Amino acid sequence: MTAVSLEHATVPADAGEVTLLIARRVEPGYEVAFERWAKGILDSAAAFPGHLGYGLFRSSGGDAPWFLVHRFQDAEACRAWQESPERAAWFADCRGHHHSEVARRELTGMETWFATPGSTRPAPPRWKMAISATLAIYPISVLGSLFLVPHLATLPLLLSSAVVACVFNVLMTYVAMPAVSRLLRAWLTP
Structure with a gap:
């Protein structure tokens, strides 16, 4: 396509x-x-x-x-x-x-x-989506706490929180969720 x-x-x-x-x-x-x-x-x-x-x-x-x-x-x-x-x-x-x-x-x-492109198959149950999202956000949270948050300590809370939210959102959308949904595809939609 x-x-x-x-x-x-x-x-x-x-x-x-x-x-x-x-x-x-x-x-x-x-x-x-x-x-x-x-x-x-x-x-x-x-x-x-x-x-x-x-x-x-x-x-x-x-x-x-x-x-x-x-x-x-x-x-x-x-x-x-x-x-x-x-x-x-x-x-x-x-x-x-x-x-x-x-x-x-x-x-x-x-x-x-x-969602699988080109498919009309229904989405997985919400509990499976929640588990998948948790598996995706966990490593981002750990790595962000170790490597990103210490560099933001001198910034005001609202600004540092905005940077963390932006970075986490991008990583979730473009890296973590595509990888997790691909790895768990058989379990998510048998």
Whole structure:
């Protein structure tokens, strides 16, 4: 699957966010028209209040679907977009593009860390997600306490806490959670 565009989200994931993942199958020969339509609907959604970012991923070929991804600050913002006249207008104007929705998932909170791209499989139980997150944050906490916190001792508490939170968040999102979810994949979603 090749990325067409991916808007960088500026807000870290939290329990209130909703990620909407839509898979659409496009008939051969209609990819250009679909991509133009998809880019238009994604740009329209991006201007909506509470929209945090989006992505459009091309099919990997054959019968594989295209993926549209939206991030919203909360369920209310997601619902407002899905029920909006702007979205309805885009769907009213997609006749002749020869594409159809084949799957849709709404992911909230930690579920986004455990979602398998291209899969509509449900997220693992929350207790498994909590154990996995604990296994991911523990080494970061220990190493941060040993190597980072001592260097921040002279900073004001609010500033040093902000640095720790930022570093921990980045390490959790890009290093620890991908590694832990990959290592525990068979246990998380048997």
